[in-house]
Amino acid sequence: MMDNPVIELDGLEIRFGGRPVLKKLKASLTGRSIGLLGPNGAGKSTLLNTLLGFHKPSAGTARVLGLDIRTHARQVRGLIGYMPENDAFIASMSGVRFVRMMAELAGLPPAQALERAHEAFFYVGLGEVRYRALGTYSLGMKQSAKLAQAIAHGPKLLFLDEPTNGLDPPARARMIQLIQEIRDLGDIHLILSSHLLRDVEECCDQVLILKEGNIAAYCNLEEERRANLRFLELETRGSSNGCFLEALEKLGCQTAQGAQGRIKLVLPEGLEVKQLYAVAADQEVQIRRLNHKRDSLEDIFLKAMESTDGRL
Amino acid sequence: MAVYKKTYRPYQGGLTAAWKRFLVIPRYAFEDLRRSRFLTIFYIASFAYPLIAAITIYLDHNVDAIRLLNLSNLISIDAFYFMSFLGWQSMLAFFLAAFIGPGQVSPDLANGALSLYLARPFSRAEYVLGKMSVLLILMSLMTWIPGLLLFVLEGYLEPAGWMSGHARIAAGLFFGAWVWILLASLLALALSAWVKWRPAAGALMFGVFWVAGGFGQAINNVQGTKWGLLLSMPNLIGTVWVRLFEGENPVSNGGVFFRLDQSGIIPVWACWASLLGWSLICLYMLNRKIRGAEVVR
Numbered sequence: 001m002m003d004n005p006v007i008e009l010d011g012l013e014i015r016f017g018g019r020p021v022l023k024k025l026k027a028s029l030t031g032r033s034i035g036l037l038g039p040n041g042a043g044k045s046t047l048l049n050t051l052l053g054f055h056k057p058s059a060g061t062a063r064v065l066g067l068d069i070r071t072h073a074r075q076v077r078g079l080i081g082y083m084p085e086n087d088a089f090i091a092s093m094s095g096v097r098f099v100r101m102m103a104e105l106a107g108l109p110p111a112q113a114l115e116r117a118h119e120a121f122f123y124v125g126l127g128e129v130r131y132r133a134l135g136t137y138s139l140g141m142k143q144s145a146k147l148a149q150a151i152a153h154g155p156k157l158l159f160l161d162e163p164t165n166g167l168d169p170p171a172r173a174r175m176i177q178l179i180q181e182i183r184d185l186g187d188i189h190l191i192l193s194s195h196l197l198r199d200v201e202e203c204c205d206q207v208l209i210l211k212e213g214n215i216a217a218y219c220n221l222e223e224e225r226r227a228n229l230r231f232l233e234l235e236t237r238g239s240s241n242g243c244f245l246e247a248l249e250k251l252g253c254q255t256a257q258g259a260q261g262r263i264k265l266v267l268p269e270g271l272e273v274k275q276l277y278a279v280a281a282d283q284e285v286q287i288r289r290l291n292h293k294r295d296s297l298e299d300i301f302l303k304a305m306e307s308t309d310g311r312l
Numbered sequence: 313m314a315v316y317k318k319t320y321r322p323y324q325g326g327l328t329a330a331w332k333r334f335l336v337i338p339r340y341a342f343e344d345l346r347r348s349r350f351l352t353i354f355y356i357a358s359f360a361y362p363l364i365a366a367i368t369i370y371l372d373h374n375v376d377a378i379r380l381l382n383l384s385n386l387i388s389i390d391a392f393y394f395m396s397f398l399g400w401q402s403m404l405a406f407f408l409a410a411f412i413g414p415g416q417v418s419p420d421l422a423n424g425a426l427s428l429y430l431a432r433p434f435s436r437a438e439y440v441l442g443k444m445s446v447l448l449i450l451m452s453l454m455t456w457i458p459g460l461l462l463f464v465l466e467g468y469l470e471p472a473g474w475m476s477g478h479a480r481i482a483a484g485l486f487f488g489a490w491v492w493i494l495l496a497s498l499l500a501l502a503l504s505a506w507v508k509w510r511p512a513a514g515a516l517m518f519g520v521f522w523v524a525g526g527f528g529q530a531i532n533n534v535q536g537t538k539w540g541l542l543l544s545m546p547n548l549i550g551t552v553w554v555r556l557f558e559g560e561n562p563v564s565n566g567g568v569f570f571r572l573d574q575s576g577i578i579p580v581w582a583c584w585a586s587l588l589g590w591s592l593i594c595l596y597m598l599n600r601k602i603r604g605a606e607v608v609r
Contacts, residue, residue: 045605049604052604054427054430054603054604074435077431077434078432078433082427084424084427084428086427088424088428089423089425090419090423090425092344092419097340098425101336101340102429102432104328104336105333105337106434107327107333107433108325108327108328112323112325119321123320135423149428151320153432154321181320
């Protein structure tokens with residue numbers, strides 16, 4: 001059964017001063033956690049800001065959890081928790097008071113907002129500093145505070161714009177862990193915008209790659225990972241590789257021969273790797289190296305970037 | 313759930329009515345303002361004049377006091393009296409707006425918190441209304457509310473029919489104060505949206521109030537015209553107040569601080585148009601700055 005789309009882009013176009021920034025985007029994003037990838041200036045933040053209603057589409061529209069952003073902007077924002085890329089805090093306010101106010105603005109009654117602000121601060125690991133003014137927080141603490149305000153009101157959809165920006169490795173690992181925990185709870189859909197492939201790879205099951213305002217690629221990382229498990233690279237030594245290739249093809253493998261005994265092959269369903277060794281032994285071929293060729297997110301990203309205007 | 317149990321749980325409780333969420337902003341703002349000792353003292357001190365005025369009105373109707381202090385020759389409780397009261401209180405309200413107004417918007421803009429307000433089911437208009445309501449409430453408590461209480465006190469002490477006979481004074485107090493409150497509030501918010509440094513935004517408010525008038529006077533002198541007075545806020549407000557308090561045939565030239573400039577009388581409609589123009593400029597400035605995301609063209 002097809003999942004209900006989280007976000008549908010229906011010819012969405014955004015222009016700033018006549019210059020197209022998002023160019024008639026069309027896509028239906030259905031994943032639990034979706035990565036928005038692209039180089040700087042590709043339109044990732046603009047897309048998030050448009051879905052939040054900060055920019056008015058010059059053409060087309062988009063739907064968030066089935067609600068049109070043109071006609072239901074307020075309801076859409078009621079479903080979203082937003083962690084912006086840049087600094088977003090009131091320096092003189094204590095962390096917990098700030099998050100409480102934001103939760104109240106999202107519609108929570110004062111008592112519940114206070115309770116959830118405390119919970120959110122403990123959850124992101126800032127429980128001990130929640131009464132300190134936000135202006136005194138370190139960069140990593142400010143990022144965590146931004147996450148706290150984004151989840152305090154219990155959104156259905158979380159927009160995380162470059163959540164690991166400026167974080168040192170331990171803080172980054174903690175942030176990624178939090179995002180993974182939120183994802184795995186299954187109550188919230190995630191949209192993670194980043195130019196860091198690793199962040200997206202670790203947190204997302206689908207990825208939308210933008211380039212110069214166009215959709216350069218949209219793929220399901222889980223499926224890609226599963227498909228990659230059947231794709232092998234061999235390095236062989238020994239007698240005629242031609243016979244070895246024929247024997248592999250008889251087993252149902254798709255093969256391609258490279259230089260110096262290198263062979264690329266796709267295993268058919270049901271064929272185990274140990275059967276390759278058996279065939280190699282019969283043909284007196286040594287398998288010196290066997291790699292599962294991993295078509296990583298980096299490969300997907302680089303392929304998408306190779307297209308001239310970003311269109312697939 | 314205990315807060316130290318570090319897990320996330322979805323929210324399943326009820327939500328507040330959308331129409332009253334803008335009231336969250338003044339509630340938090342008042343909590344902040346209450347912490348300022350200077351502001352609290354200033355605000356309490358601003359009620360000294362209404363108290364003195366109330367005592368004066370009482371004494372004016374106390375036969376023994378009149379005889380003892382010979383007050384009947386000193387005080388005349390009339391439109392000018394109330395206009396002067398409003399002028400004095402409005403100037404204090406302007407100081408208050410210059411002090412707390414810039415602190416309303418600039419902290420949100422200084423560190424990008426505005427995007428978080430507007431990422432919620434909360435519009436730009438509600439944000440401005442919420443911020444403005446802080447000033448509207450405080451300035452109302454300083455101007456037209458005590459003014460109307462004094463009017464009621466005077467009416468109570470005067471013979472029956474005085475209030476209906478002087479209803480124009482009540483209307484002048486109410487509408488005259490609101491004209492100034494709205495303009496000063498818009499000016500405070502607009503300047504603080506553009507000048508993120510609070511002291512500079514406050515100083516700029518005084519600059520607009522006095523320096524713009526001086527600039528208008530310079531235009532008058534150079535061009536030999538009177539229309540430069542349209543830049544002078546004291547003159548604009550004074551002209552409007554005189555019309556509101558005294559009607560078509562004014563007998564005074566305005567209240568304290570807000571007087572008609574004697575170098576040339578400009579039509580009331582032109583003053584209204586100028587005030588509208590100032591307000592529209594402020595709204596335009598707010599519209600440019602109060603946005604969820606800054607657009608780089």
